[in-house]
Amino acid sequence: MERNIKCDVAVLGGGAAGVAAALAASKAGAKTVLIERNPYFGGQATNSQVTAYCGFFTRGENYDQVVEGIGGEVLKRLEKYGTNIHPKPSKSTGNVSVSFNPEYVKLVMDEMLKESDVEYYLHAQMYEVVNENGMIKQMKCTDDEGTFTVEAKAFVDASGNANLVHFAGIKTNWGDAEGKVQQSSLPFRIDNIPAREIIKPEIEEALKKAKEAGIPIQKETGLIIKILDKDYGYCTIPSTIVPALDAKTLTETEMNLRGQIHNYVEAFQKYLDGCENLVLSSSGPCVGIREARRIIGEKTLYGEEIITAPKTDDSIARGGWSPEMHKSNTNIKYTHIPDNEYFSIPLGCLKVKDAKNLWAAGRLISTDSLALGSVRVMGTGFATGQAAGVAAALTLDNETYDVKKIQDELVNQGALI
Ligand SMILES: Cc1cc2nc3c(=O)[nH]c(=O)nc-3n(C[C@H](O)[C@H](O)[C@H](O)COP(=O)(O)OP(=O)(O)OC[C@H]3O[C@@H](n4cnc5c(N)ncnc54)[C@H](O)[C@@H]3O)c2cc1C
Numbered sequence: 314m315e316r317n318i319k320c321d322v323a324v325l326g327g328g329a330a331g332v333a334a335a336l337a338a339s340k341a342g343a344k345t346v347l348i349e350r351n352p353y354f355g356g357q358a359t360n361s362q363v364t365a366y367c368g369f370f371t372r373g374e375n376y377d378q379v380v381e382g383i384g385g386e387v388l389k390r391l392e393k394y395g396t397n398i399h400p401k402p403s404k405s406t407g408n409v410s411v412s413f414n415p416e417y418v419k420l421v422m423d424e425m426l427k428e429s430d431v432e433y434y435l436h437a438q439m440y441e442v443v444n445e446n447g448m449i450k451q452m453k454c455t456d457d458e459g460t461f462t463v464e465a466k467a468f469v470d471a472s473g474n475a476n477l478v479h480f481a482g483i484k485t486n487w488g489d490a491e492g493k494v495q496q497s498s499l500p501f502r503i504d505n506i507p508a509r510e511i512i513k514p515e516i517e518e519a520l521k522k523a524k525e526a527g528i529p530i531q532k533e534t535g536l537i538i539k540i541l542d543k544d545y546g547y548c549t550i551p552s553t554i555v556p557a558l559d560a561k562t563l564t565e566t567e568m569n570l571r572g573q574i575h576n577y578v579e580a581f582q583k584y585l586d587g588c589e590n591l592v593l594s595s596s597g598p599c600v601g602i603r604e605a606r607r608i609i610g611e612k613t614l615y616g617e618e619i620i621t622a623p624k625t626d627d628s629i630a631r632g633g634w635s636p637e638m639h640k641s642n643t644n645i646k647y648t649h650i651p652d653n654e655y656f657s658i659p660l661g662c663l664k665v666k667d668a669k670n671l672w673a674a675g676r677l678i679s680t681d682s683l684a685l686g687s688v689r690v691m692g693t694g695f696a697t698g699q700a701a702g703v704a705a706a707l708t709l710d711n712e713t714y715d716v717k718k719i720q721d722e723l724v725n726q727g728a729l730i
Pocket residue numbers: 325326327328329330331348349350351355356357358360361363364365366367368410437438439440471472473474476497498499500549600601602603674675676677689690691692694
Protein backbone atom coordinates (compact mmCIF):
# COMPACT_ATOMS: atom_id res chain seq x y z
CA MET A 314 0.00 0.00 0.00
CA GLU A 315 1.32 3.44 -0.95
CA ARG A 316 1.88 5.82 1.94
CA ASN A 317 1.86 9.54 1.05
CA ILE A 318 1.88 12.11 3.83
CA LYS A 319 0.87 15.67 2.92
CA CYS A 320 1.51 18.71 5.10
CA ASP A 321 2.41 22.40 5.08
CA VAL A 322 5.84 22.09 6.73
CA ALA A 323 8.10 19.04 6.86
CA VAL A 324 11.06 19.02 9.24
CA LEU A 325 13.97 16.60 8.85
CA GLY A 326 15.77 15.74 12.08
CA GLY A 327 14.52 15.53 15.66
CA GLY A 328 17.41 17.08 17.57
CA ALA A 329 17.20 20.34 19.51
CA ALA A 330 16.77 22.32 16.29
CA GLY A 331 14.27 20.00 14.59
CA VAL A 332 12.00 19.49 17.60
CA ALA A 333 11.88 23.27 18.13
CA ALA A 334 11.25 23.86 14.41
CA ALA A 335 8.36 21.39 14.30
CA LEU A 336 6.72 22.70 17.49
CA ALA A 337 7.11 26.31 16.33
CA ALA A 338 5.73 25.67 12.83
CA SER A 339 2.74 23.91 14.36
CA LYS A 340 2.16 26.71 16.89
CA ALA A 341 2.24 29.16 13.97
CA GLY A 342 -0.68 27.27 12.42
CA ALA A 343 1.03 24.96 9.90
CA LYS A 344 0.21 21.27 9.54
CA THR A 345 3.64 19.92 10.41
CA VAL A 346 5.45 16.60 10.03
CA LEU A 347 8.70 15.70 11.83
CA ILE A 348 10.96 12.88 10.57
CA GLU A 349 13.67 11.27 12.73
CA ARG A 350 15.66 8.09 12.05
CA ASN A 351 16.54 7.31 15.67
CA PRO A 352 14.10 5.62 18.05
CA TYR A 353 14.01 8.79 20.23
CA PHE A 354 14.23 12.55 19.82
CA GLY A 355 17.02 14.76 21.13
CA GLY A 356 19.68 14.43 18.42
CA GLN A 357 23.22 14.35 19.74
CA ALA A 358 21.95 15.05 23.30
CA THR A 359 20.45 11.57 23.39
CA ASN A 360 22.10 9.69 20.53
CA SER A 361 25.67 10.74 21.38
CA GLN A 362 25.28 11.46 25.12
CA VAL A 363 26.22 15.14 24.70
CA THR A 364 24.71 15.90 28.07
CA ALA A 365 25.00 19.65 28.57
CA TYR A 366 22.90 22.39 27.02
CA CYS A 367 25.23 25.27 26.14
CA GLY A 368 24.12 28.56 24.59
CA PHE A 369 21.17 29.30 26.86
CA PHE A 370 23.18 31.86 28.81
CA THR A 371 25.81 34.54 28.33
CA ARG A 372 29.18 34.20 30.03
CA GLY A 373 29.78 35.94 33.36
CA GLU A 374 29.14 35.39 37.07
CA ASN A 375 25.74 37.13 36.80
CA TYR A 376 24.85 35.72 33.41
CA ASP A 377 21.71 36.46 31.39
CA GLN A 378 19.42 33.98 29.62
CA VAL A 379 19.48 34.50 25.83
CA VAL A 380 17.28 31.62 24.68
CA GLU A 381 13.68 31.33 25.82
CA GLY A 382 10.57 30.16 23.94
CA ILE A 383 10.58 26.43 23.17
CA GLY A 384 14.15 25.97 24.47
CA GLY A 385 13.15 27.75 27.69
CA GLU A 386 10.19 25.38 28.04
CA VAL A 387 12.51 22.36 27.62
CA LEU A 388 14.65 23.69 30.49
CA LYS A 389 11.63 24.25 32.75
CA ARG A 390 10.43 20.69 32.12
CA LEU A 391 13.92 19.29 32.77
CA GLU A 392 13.90 21.18 36.08
CA LYS A 393 10.71 19.31 37.05
CA TYR A 394 12.76 16.09 36.72
CA GLY A 395 15.48 17.37 39.03
CA THR A 396 17.86 19.09 36.58
CA ASN A 397 19.66 22.17 37.92
CA ILE A 398 18.85 24.81 35.30
CA HIS A 399 20.56 27.65 37.20
CA PRO A 400 24.15 26.35 37.16
CA LYS A 401 27.27 28.11 38.38
CA PRO A 402 29.88 28.96 35.70
CA SER A 403 32.24 26.02 35.13
CA LYS A 404 35.48 26.13 37.12
CA SER A 405 37.23 24.67 34.05
CA THR A 406 36.05 27.14 31.38
CA GLY A 407 33.98 29.92 32.97
CA ASN A 408 31.13 28.95 30.64
CA VAL A 409 27.58 28.33 31.81
CA SER A 410 25.78 25.17 30.72
CA VAL A 411 22.99 22.92 31.98
CA SER A 412 24.05 19.29 32.54
CA PHE A 413 21.36 16.65 32.30
CA ASN A 414 20.65 12.96 32.20
CA PRO A 415 19.67 12.31 28.55
CA GLU A 416 16.81 10.00 29.57
CA TYR A 417 14.94 13.12 30.77
CA VAL A 418 15.55 14.87 27.44
CA LYS A 419 13.87 11.91 25.71
CA LEU A 420 10.95 12.15 28.15
CA VAL A 421 10.53 15.94 27.86
CA MET A 422 10.64 15.90 24.06
CA ASP A 423 8.09 13.07 23.95
CA GLU A 424 5.83 15.07 26.30
CA MET A 425 6.06 18.28 24.30
CA LEU A 426 5.45 16.57 20.97
CA LYS A 427 2.54 14.50 22.31
CA GLU A 428 0.88 17.68 23.61
CA SER A 429 1.29 19.40 20.21
CA ASP A 430 -0.43 18.98 16.83
CA VAL A 431 2.83 17.87 15.16
CA GLU A 432 2.68 14.54 13.30
CA TYR A 433 5.98 12.89 14.24
CA TYR A 434 7.76 9.73 13.11
CA LEU A 435 10.67 7.93 14.73
CA HIS A 436 12.45 5.05 12.91
CA ALA A 437 11.98 7.02 9.67
CA GLN A 438 15.01 7.69 7.47
CA MET A 439 14.92 10.22 4.63
CA TYR A 440 16.79 8.79 1.63
CA GLU A 441 15.80 11.00 -1.34
CA VAL A 442 14.62 14.56 -2.00
CA VAL A 443 12.57 15.77 -4.98
CA ASN A 444 13.80 19.23 -6.00
CA GLU A 445 12.05 20.88 -8.98
CA ASN A 446 14.07 23.94 -10.02
CA GLY A 447 14.74 25.03 -6.46
CA MET A 448 11.25 24.19 -5.16
CA ILE A 449 11.50 21.21 -2.80
CA LYS A 450 8.46 19.02 -3.34
CA GLN A 451 8.97 15.82 -1.41
CA MET A 452 11.18 13.82 0.90
CA LYS A 453 11.21 10.06 0.40
CA CYS A 454 11.59 8.08 3.60
CA THR A 455 12.02 4.47 4.58
CA ASP A 456 11.11 2.32 7.57
CA ASP A 457 10.97 -1.44 8.14
CA GLU A 458 7.66 -1.69 6.23
CA GLY A 459 8.98 -0.08 3.06
CA THR A 460 8.94 3.49 1.79
CA PHE A 461 6.68 6.53 2.13
CA THR A 462 6.71 10.12 0.89
CA VAL A 463 6.34 13.40 2.74
CA GLU A 464 5.05 16.19 0.53
CA ALA A 465 5.11 19.73 1.90
CA LYS A 466 4.93 23.39 0.89
CA ALA A 467 8.02 24.25 2.92
CA PHE A 468 10.86 22.22 4.44
CA VAL A 469 13.27 22.66 7.34
CA ASP A 470 16.62 20.88 7.27
CA ALA A 471 17.51 20.23 10.92
CA SER A 472 19.49 17.07 10.18
CA GLY A 473 22.78 18.32 11.66
CA ASN A 474 24.71 17.26 8.57
CA ALA A 475 22.55 19.21 6.04
CA ASN A 476 21.34 15.94 4.57
CA LEU A 477 18.14 17.40 3.09
CA VAL A 478 20.06 20.17 1.31
CA HIS A 479 22.74 17.73 0.13
CA PHE A 480 20.23 15.14 -1.09
CA ALA A 481 18.38 17.94 -2.93
CA GLY A 482 21.55 18.38 -4.96
CA ILE A 483 22.26 21.83 -3.53
CA LYS A 484 25.87 22.86 -2.88
CA THR A 485 27.01 23.07 0.76
CA ASN A 486 30.21 24.10 2.55
CA TRP A 487 32.47 21.71 4.44
CA GLY A 488 34.86 22.84 7.18
CA ASP A 489 37.10 25.89 7.13
CA ALA A 490 38.72 27.67 4.16
CA GLU A 491 41.03 24.65 3.75
CA GLY A 492 38.17 22.15 4.07
CA LYS A 493 39.29 21.07 7.56
CA VAL A 494 36.66 20.21 10.19
CA GLN A 495 36.77 20.12 13.98
CA GLN A 496 37.28 16.78 15.68
CA SER A 497 34.30 14.55 16.30
CA SER A 498 34.03 12.59 19.54
CA LEU A 499 32.36 9.52 21.01
CA PRO A 500 31.11 10.39 24.52
CA PHE A 501 30.81 7.64 27.15
CA ARG A 502 29.06 7.42 30.49
CA ILE A 503 31.06 6.61 33.63
CA ASP A 504 29.58 5.70 37.00
CA ASN A 505 31.02 5.45 40.49
CA ILE A 506 33.01 8.66 40.25
CA PRO A 507 33.26 11.57 42.75
CA ALA A 508 30.10 13.68 43.08
CA ARG A 509 32.07 16.97 42.72
CA GLU A 510 33.00 18.81 39.49
CA ILE A 511 36.08 17.19 37.92
CA ILE A 512 38.07 20.06 36.46
CA LYS A 513 40.13 20.12 33.26
CA PRO A 514 43.62 20.42 34.88
CA GLU A 515 43.12 17.22 36.92
CA ILE A 516 41.91 15.37 33.80
CA GLU A 517 44.95 16.62 31.85
CA GLU A 518 47.29 15.59 34.68
CA ALA A 519 45.78 12.08 34.80
CA LEU A 520 46.05 11.70 31.02
CA LYS A 521 49.67 12.89 31.07
CA LYS A 522 50.55 10.26 33.67
CA ALA A 523 48.68 7.58 31.72
CA LYS A 524 50.52 8.48 28.53
CA GLU A 525 53.89 8.37 30.33
CA ALA A 526 52.93 4.92 31.66
CA GLY A 527 52.33 3.71 28.09
CA ILE A 528 48.54 3.85 27.82
CA PRO A 529 47.90 4.99 24.21
CA ILE A 530 46.09 8.27 24.90
CA GLN A 531 45.42 10.36 21.78
CA LYS A 532 43.56 13.47 22.96
CA GLU A 533 45.18 14.82 26.10
CA THR A 534 42.55 17.34 27.16
CA GLY A 535 38.79 17.62 27.41
CA LEU A 536 35.88 17.46 29.76
CA ILE A 537 33.86 15.11 31.87
CA ILE A 538 30.34 16.57 31.91
CA LYS A 539 29.31 16.01 35.52
CA ILE A 540 25.81 15.89 36.85
CA LEU A 541 26.68 17.74 40.04
CA ASP A 542 26.08 15.91 43.33
CA LYS A 543 25.71 12.61 41.47
CA ASP A 544 28.28 9.85 41.08
CA TYR A 545 28.14 9.69 37.28
CA GLY A 546 29.13 11.79 34.31
CA TYR A 547 29.84 11.77 30.57
CA CYS A 548 33.32 11.99 29.10
CA THR A 549 33.58 13.59 25.65
CA ILE A 550 37.30 13.11 25.04
CA PRO A 551 37.83 10.20 22.54
CA SER A 552 38.18 12.10 19.28
CA THR A 553 39.15 11.93 15.64
CA ILE A 554 38.63 13.86 12.42
CA VAL A 555 35.66 12.59 10.38
CA PRO A 556 36.53 13.51 6.79
CA ALA A 557 33.31 12.27 5.13
CA LEU A 558 29.88 10.87 6.02
CA ASP A 559 29.81 7.59 4.04
CA ALA A 560 29.17 4.32 5.86
CA LYS A 561 32.73 3.04 5.38
CA THR A 562 34.30 6.14 6.98
CA LEU A 563 31.79 6.15 9.83
CA THR A 564 32.28 2.42 10.51
CA GLU A 565 36.03 2.98 10.90
CA THR A 566 35.35 6.05 13.05
CA GLU A 567 33.01 4.25 15.46
CA MET A 568 35.44 1.32 15.90
CA ASN A 569 38.45 3.59 16.39
CA LEU A 570 36.66 5.70 19.02
CA ARG A 571 35.12 2.72 20.85
CA GLY A 572 38.65 1.35 21.14
CA GLN A 573 39.94 4.67 22.53
CA ILE A 574 37.27 4.71 25.27
CA HIS A 575 38.83 1.74 27.08
CA ASN A 576 42.18 3.53 27.25
CA TYR A 577 40.53 6.54 28.92
CA VAL A 578 38.70 4.27 31.36
CA GLU A 579 42.00 2.64 32.36
CA ALA A 580 43.68 6.07 32.61
CA PHE A 581 40.96 7.46 34.89
CA GLN A 582 40.84 4.33 37.08
CA LYS A 583 44.59 4.48 37.60
CA TYR A 584 45.33 8.21 37.69
CA LEU A 585 42.21 10.31 38.38
CA ASP A 586 41.56 10.98 42.06
CA GLY A 587 38.60 9.05 43.46
CA CYS A 588 37.98 7.08 40.25
CA GLU A 589 39.57 3.72 41.20
CA ASN A 590 36.18 1.99 41.06
CA LEU A 591 34.89 3.85 37.99
CA VAL A 592 32.54 1.78 35.82
CA LEU A 593 32.07 2.23 32.06
CA SER A 594 28.28 2.20 31.56
CA SER A 595 27.68 3.03 27.90
CA SER A 596 29.19 4.60 24.82
CA GLY A 597 27.61 6.77 22.12
CA PRO A 598 25.45 5.14 20.76
CA CYS A 599 26.68 7.21 17.82
CA VAL A 600 29.79 9.35 17.24
CA GLY A 601 29.00 13.03 17.85
CA ILE A 602 29.84 15.15 14.82
CA ARG A 603 30.95 18.70 15.63
CA GLU A 604 31.34 20.01 12.10
CA ALA A 605 30.28 18.67 8.71
CA ARG A 606 28.21 20.31 5.94
CA ARG A 607 26.79 23.80 6.34
CA ILE A 608 24.28 25.48 4.07
CA ILE A 609 25.10 28.43 1.85
CA GLY A 610 22.50 30.92 3.03
CA GLU A 611 21.27 34.29 1.89
CA LYS A 612 23.42 35.69 4.71
CA THR A 613 26.43 34.26 6.57
CA LEU A 614 27.70 34.74 10.12
CA TYR A 615 31.44 35.23 10.53
CA GLY A 616 33.33 34.33 13.71
CA GLU A 617 35.43 37.50 13.76
CA GLU A 618 32.21 39.54 13.72
CA ILE A 619 30.13 37.64 16.26
CA ILE A 620 32.75 38.00 18.99
CA THR A 621 32.05 41.75 18.91
CA ALA A 622 28.41 40.96 19.79
CA PRO A 623 26.65 42.75 16.88
CA LYS A 624 22.89 43.37 16.95
CA THR A 625 20.91 43.54 13.69
CA ASP A 626 17.36 44.51 12.67
CA ASP A 627 16.70 41.15 11.01
CA SER A 628 17.64 39.14 14.12
CA ILE A 629 15.58 36.01 14.81
CA ALA A 630 17.68 34.53 17.63
CA ARG A 631 20.50 35.36 20.06
CA GLY A 632 23.82 33.55 20.23
CA GLY A 633 25.63 33.70 23.55
CA TRP A 634 28.20 30.90 23.34
CA SER A 635 31.84 31.80 22.76
CA PRO A 636 33.22 30.03 19.65
CA GLU A 637 34.83 26.77 20.80
CA MET A 638 37.27 24.98 18.48
CA HIS A 639 38.30 21.34 18.85
CA LYS A 640 41.09 21.00 16.33
CA SER A 641 44.03 19.81 18.39
CA ASN A 642 44.77 16.91 20.73
CA THR A 643 46.29 19.24 23.31
CA ASN A 644 43.98 22.23 23.59
CA ILE A 645 40.40 23.46 23.13
CA LYS A 646 40.47 27.01 21.83
CA TYR A 647 37.85 29.53 22.99
CA THR A 648 37.44 32.98 21.44
CA HIS A 649 35.41 34.87 23.99
CA ILE A 650 32.36 37.02 23.50
CA PRO A 651 32.39 39.67 26.29
CA ASP A 652 30.59 38.74 29.53
CA ASN A 653 26.80 39.35 29.52
CA GLU A 654 26.83 39.88 25.74
CA TYR A 655 25.28 38.08 22.78
CA PHE A 656 25.13 38.46 19.00
CA SER A 657 22.15 38.58 16.63
CA ILE A 658 21.48 35.72 14.23
CA PRO A 659 19.97 37.19 11.03
CA LEU A 660 17.07 35.36 9.37
CA GLY A 661 19.04 35.13 6.09
CA CYS A 662 21.47 32.66 7.75
CA LEU A 663 18.62 30.13 7.91
CA LYS A 664 17.43 30.54 4.30
CA VAL A 665 19.06 28.24 1.76
CA LYS A 666 20.16 30.54 -1.08
CA ASP A 667 19.60 28.10 -3.94
CA ALA A 668 16.14 26.90 -2.92
CA LYS A 669 12.80 28.67 -2.73
CA ASN A 670 11.09 26.90 0.18
CA LEU A 671 13.94 25.44 2.23
CA TRP A 672 15.05 26.65 5.68
CA ALA A 673 17.85 25.43 7.91
CA ALA A 674 18.29 25.15 11.67
CA GLY A 675 20.89 24.02 14.18
CA ARG A 676 24.53 23.37 13.48
CA LEU A 677 24.18 23.54 9.69
CA ILE A 678 23.11 27.20 9.33
CA SER A 679 25.12 29.54 7.15
CA THR A 680 28.29 30.49 9.03
CA ASP A 681 32.03 30.28 8.62
CA SER A 682 33.89 27.62 10.57
CA LEU A 683 34.64 29.85 13.58
CA ALA A 684 31.03 31.05 13.96
CA LEU A 685 29.90 27.43 13.69
CA GLY A 686 32.00 26.87 16.85
CA SER A 687 29.37 29.02 18.58
CA VAL A 688 26.00 28.44 16.87
CA ARG A 689 26.27 24.64 16.87
CA VAL A 690 25.51 24.41 20.60
CA MET A 691 22.07 23.10 21.45
CA GLY A 692 20.68 26.13 23.32
CA THR A 693 21.26 28.17 20.17
CA GLY A 694 19.95 25.21 18.14
CA PHE A 695 16.57 25.43 19.89
CA ALA A 696 16.48 29.15 18.99
CA THR A 697 17.39 28.79 15.29
CA GLY A 698 15.02 25.80 15.12
CA GLN A 699 12.11 27.82 16.47
CA ALA A 700 12.90 30.60 13.99
CA ALA A 701 13.19 28.26 10.99
CA GLY A 702 9.88 26.59 11.92
CA VAL A 703 8.07 29.93 12.13
CA ALA A 704 9.68 31.17 8.90
CA ALA A 705 8.63 27.99 7.06
CA ALA A 706 5.08 28.13 8.45
CA LEU A 707 4.52 31.79 7.58
CA THR A 708 6.15 31.61 4.15
CA LEU A 709 5.20 28.12 2.84
CA ASP A 710 5.90 28.06 -0.91
CA ASN A 711 5.85 31.84 -1.40
CA GLU A 712 9.14 33.00 -2.81
CA THR A 713 9.31 36.12 -0.64
CA TYR A 714 9.13 36.38 3.12
CA ASP A 715 8.31 39.08 5.64
CA VAL A 716 11.01 39.37 8.33
CA LYS A 717 8.86 41.55 10.60
CA LYS A 718 5.95 39.08 10.53
CA ILE A 719 8.32 36.21 11.39
CA GLN A 720 9.89 38.24 14.23
CA ASP A 721 6.43 39.16 15.61
CA GLU A 722 5.34 35.51 15.67
CA LEU A 723 8.60 34.51 17.39
CA VAL A 724 8.06 37.14 20.09
CA ASN A 725 4.46 35.97 20.36
CA GLN A 726 5.82 32.43 20.99
CA GLY A 727 8.06 33.75 23.78
CA ALA A 728 11.35 33.63 21.86
CA LEU A 729 14.14 36.16 22.43
CA ILE A 730 15.25 37.68 19.15
C1 LIG B 1 31.45 15.56 21.44
C2 LIG B 1 30.55 16.74 21.34
C3 LIG B 1 30.37 17.53 22.44
C4 LIG B 1 29.51 18.62 22.37
N1 LIG B 1 29.29 19.35 23.50
C5 LIG B 1 28.23 20.19 23.51
C6 LIG B 1 27.77 20.72 24.76
O1 LIG B 1 28.34 20.47 25.82
N2 LIG B 1 26.68 21.51 24.73
C7 LIG B 1 26.02 21.82 23.56
O2 LIG B 1 25.00 22.52 23.62
N3 LIG B 1 26.44 21.33 22.38
C8 LIG B 1 27.51 20.51 22.33
N4 LIG B 1 27.90 19.96 21.15
C9 LIG B 1 27.25 20.37 19.90
C10 LIG B 1 25.86 19.79 19.73
O3 LIG B 1 25.76 18.50 20.29
C11 LIG B 1 25.43 19.68 18.27
O4 LIG B 1 25.94 20.70 17.49
C12 LIG B 1 23.89 19.71 18.28
O5 LIG B 1 23.43 18.48 18.76
C13 LIG B 1 23.31 20.05 16.96
O6 LIG B 1 21.91 20.01 17.10
P1 LIG B 1 21.01 19.81 15.83
O7 LIG B 1 19.60 19.73 16.30
O8 LIG B 1 21.39 20.82 14.81
O9 LIG B 1 21.49 18.41 15.21
P2 LIG B 1 21.59 16.95 15.82
O10 LIG B 1 21.59 16.97 17.29
O11 LIG B 1 22.74 16.32 15.11
O12 LIG B 1 20.22 16.30 15.33
C14 LIG B 1 19.99 16.00 13.97
C15 LIG B 1 18.99 14.86 13.89
O13 LIG B 1 18.67 14.63 12.51
C16 LIG B 1 18.50 13.25 12.32
N5 LIG B 1 18.71 12.92 10.90
C17 LIG B 1 19.80 13.26 10.14
N6 LIG B 1 19.66 12.77 8.89
C18 LIG B 1 18.48 12.12 8.86
C19 LIG B 1 17.80 11.40 7.84
N7 LIG B 1 18.31 11.25 6.62
N8 LIG B 1 16.59 10.86 8.14
C20 LIG B 1 16.06 10.99 9.39
N9 LIG B 1 16.68 11.66 10.40
C21 LIG B 1 17.86 12.23 10.14
C22 LIG B 1 19.57 12.63 13.21
O14 LIG B 1 19.29 11.30 13.51
C23 LIG B 1 19.53 13.56 14.43
O15 LIG B 1 18.69 13.08 15.45
C24 LIG B 1 28.82 18.91 21.17
C25 LIG B 1 29.02 18.10 20.04
C26 LIG B 1 29.88 17.04 20.12
C27 LIG B 1 30.03 16.18 18.92
